[in-house]
Amino acid sequence: MKVLCALGAPRAASRYLGIGALLLASGTCSAAGPSLVPVSQISSGDTAWMLVSTALVLLMTLPGLALFYGSMVRKKNVLATALQSFAVAALVTVLWITVGYSLAFTPGSPFLGSLDRVLLMGLTFDKEAAMLSVSHLAPSIPESVFVMFQLTFAIITPALITGAFAERMKFGAMMCFVALWSLLVYAPVAHGVWESGGWLAGLGALDFAGGTVVHINAGAAGLMCAWMLGPRQGFGQEPFIPYNLGFTLLGASLLWVGWFGFNAGSAVAADGRAGMAMLVTQVAASVGALTWMLSEYIARRRASLLGACSGAVGGLVAITPASGFVDVMGAMIIGLVAGVACYWGATGLKRLLRADDSLDVFGIHGIGGLVGALLTGVLASRQIGGADGNITAQAIAAFATLFYSAGMSFLILLVLRWTIGLRVSPEEERDGLDLSLHGEKIE
Amino acid sequence: MIALARTAPMSRDDDIQREKFSLAAHLYSRLRRGGAFTIDAMLMTRDDEYARQVIALAMANPDPKTREYAVLYAALLPAPRKVKPAPVHLASVSSRQPVTPAVAPVPAPAPSATNVEPPAEAPAANRYVRSLR
Numbered sequence: 001m002k003v004l005c006a007l008g009a010p011r012a013a014s015r016y017l018g019i020g021a022l023l024l025a026s027g028t029c030s031a032a033g034p035s036l037v038p039v040s041q042i043s044s045g046d047t048a049w050m051l052v053s054t055a056l057v058l059l060m061t062l063p064g065l066a067l068f069y070g071s072m073v074r075k076k077n078v079l080a081t082a083l084q085s086f087a088v089a090a091l092v093t094v095l096w097i098t099v100g101y102s103l104a105f106t107p108g109s110p111f112l113g114s115l116d117r118v119l120l121m122g123l124t125f126d127k128e129a130a131m132l133s134v135s136h137l138a139p140s141i142p143e144s145v146f147v148m149f150q151l152t153f154a155i156i157t158p159a160l161i162t163g164a165f166a167e168r169m170k171f172g173a174m175m176c177f178v179a180l181w182s183l184l185v186y187a188p189v190a191h192g193v194w195e196s197g198g199w200l201a202g203l204g205a206l207d208f209a210g211g212t213v214v215h216i217n218a219g220a221a222g223l224m225c226a227w228m229l230g231p232r233q234g235f236g237q238e239p240f241i242p243y244n245l246g247f248t249l250l251g252a253s254l255l256w257v258g259w260f261g262f263n264a265g266s267a268v269a270a271d272g273r274a275g276m277a278m279l280v281t282q283v284a285a286s287v288g289a290l291t292w293m294l295s296e297y298i299a300r301r302r303a304s305l306l307g308a309c310s311g312a313v314g315g316l317v318a319i320t321p322a323s324g325f326v327d328v329m330g331a332m333i334i335g336l337v338a339g340v341a342c343y344w345g346a347t348g349l350k351r352l353l354r355a356d357d358s359l360d361v362f363g364i365h366g367i368g369g370l371v372g373a374l375l376t377g378v379l380a381s382r383q384i385g386g387a388d389g390n391i392t393a394q395a396i397a398a399f400a401t402l403f404y405s406a407g408m409s410f411l412i413l414l415v416l417r418w419t420i421g422l423r424v425s426p427e428e429e430r431d432g433l434d435l436s437l438h439g440e441k442i443e
Numbered sequence: 444m445i446a447l448a449r450t451a452p453m454s455r456d457d458d459i460q461r462e463k464f465s466l467a468a469h470l471y472s473r474l475r476r477g478g479a480f481t482i483d484a485m486l487m488t489r490d491d492e493y494a495r496q497v498i499a500l501a502m503a504n505p506d507p508k509t510r511e512y513a514v515l516y517a518a519l520l521p522a523p524r525k526v527k528p529a530p531v532h533l534a535s536v537s538s539r540q541p542v543t544p545a546v547a548p549v550p551a552p553a554p555s556a557t558n559v560e561p562p563a564e565a566p567a568a569n570r571y572v573r574s575l576r
Contacts, residue, residue: 036517072575233479238500239571311575346576430481 009296015120025345032115032136032196033107034123036144039130044139047269048146050138050145056261057152057403061085064258068162068251072242072359076432079440084162086176089172091424101147101185105135110199113191120147123152136196138268149265157186157214160189163359164222165229167240167431171437180412181221186418189217199414201303203260204390205397206380208267208277211321212374213399219366220358220405228413231356245305245443252309256283256285259297263323276321280331281316287332288315291339307343310364314342317368317413321374326384336374341371366402373398459519463488466516470501471507501512 062085087194092100116122123143124133132439133143158178160321165174179336190213192198200212207213242248263281267274292304292311318338328333330358345363357363373394379390416422423429428436435441467484474480480500487494494516501513 230537236479238480239569240575241571242575306576343576347574350574358575363576430475430479 002026008155034133034135036131037134039132045270046140046250050141050149053261053265054149054152056258060091060255060258061156062252064254065159065259067247069359071244071247073166074240076434078243078337078442080433080437083158083178083440088159089155092182096151096154100187104190107197110197112188153210154186157218158182159220160221160365163360164357165225166358167422168229168232170424173416173420176416177412185408189213196261200397204393206325206376206425207321208324209263209320211369212397216319216398216401217405219362220402221409222361224406224409226355226357231393235356248309256312269276273324280323280326283328283331284315284319284335285312286337287335288312291336292343295340295343311339314364314368315339317365318372321372325376325380327384330379337370338371342368370398463519466512469512477506
């Protein structure tokens, strides 16, 4: 049965619907997990594209996000902030191969996977026998590639959160938080949305490339971190001059380009749907950047570089869940709404929330993710993705993820506050984390 | 103010630079301790515009000693363009030179260091207060 599923229905389904919607067509195979198949089943074209996509998505974090975030903090915290992304990449990699992948992408309960792939046991490549293992979610590529591709998503999600608590969190506390969050929040949410038997997948929620799993998830956790850690010293009283907005442009550009792997790679195939996903990604990013700049010009009579970068990222975030489901017109609408909504999220809403979300993780990823998730329910086209949108299912998935992520993050942070503490001392914060935590400095 | 061994005859400009740095260092420690502000003392001695912004910030500080250092520093700055210097009453300052600050002091100190508004004459500095974007 497993082999039959791997060879038949899921392959067709994955090509038709993408990972995010595979479950819609795989009800009969919901219990099937990774399986061993002949090498001849593997598509070299799909595999080549997924290898490239994996590298592109990793490029978003290293060095994209490290540059993007590191350049927006004050000079005394640049190295510490960039290091957070780098360290998260290393930490999550180890956790992912140890247990994260198994919890997220093997059949189990509707809320969590099994332990069948702990330490990637069972992941096989036997050259002599010409057999290898594939995931039931991506039967045309080796499971090793699928593990790596999904790992890059697992890396960037907690790395995004680090922007919310920048310039004030202990390095050790940050590492503990990310470790616990990856296993207790990311893995269950990824399983619930992307695994065939996941509970949100069963509702019919569409999330092509991670608008809910990555962006709403990270945004909600970021907001909770900002609240729990409290504002930075001098917040609201003195200007926090960003270190170098030139590097911000560089980081944002790497994110933009890497996003092609993120969205088009989520088709798990080198096909027309991947091409559409890439096209709508470019359109939404561009419209998002233009809309943010226009909003900024109307509100402040100027358009800024940081605004253009932020608008592009907002558009990219919002198109993420929709990228395999909408046409070009849909992408323009999503980019337009995201540009305005994320601008409000990073300015007006930020003031309302009264949280020092240092680099606007919630304002851009949380709000952009919500916009994308909800509009996917409105704009999804059966012609493009093989499924119609359902705004109710989208709203349930989006808000369930928002509240679960925020609640679990709160509990994790509470435990860490009681044990090792969350914040650096006031003296360390004044001196800057580069010097006080890492003994390094930019001159 | 700082006694340093002189190895070569020093010009009046050198003296002013030393005096500026000394006052900037005092302002650095006062603002950091009392208002949780961190300023760049070296930049202050090099960049008069930056120094004026720091002075405006210091003048809004409730601590009289901080304002005193700000007034002394302002006296060392060249007069800004199109700004008429305003005399400052220095009841408790024992200055060694006539004081005519280049920057008009803020009329009334803020009630506390926690609700000090950024200086109105420095819109660029307002740019990154509370919000990055």
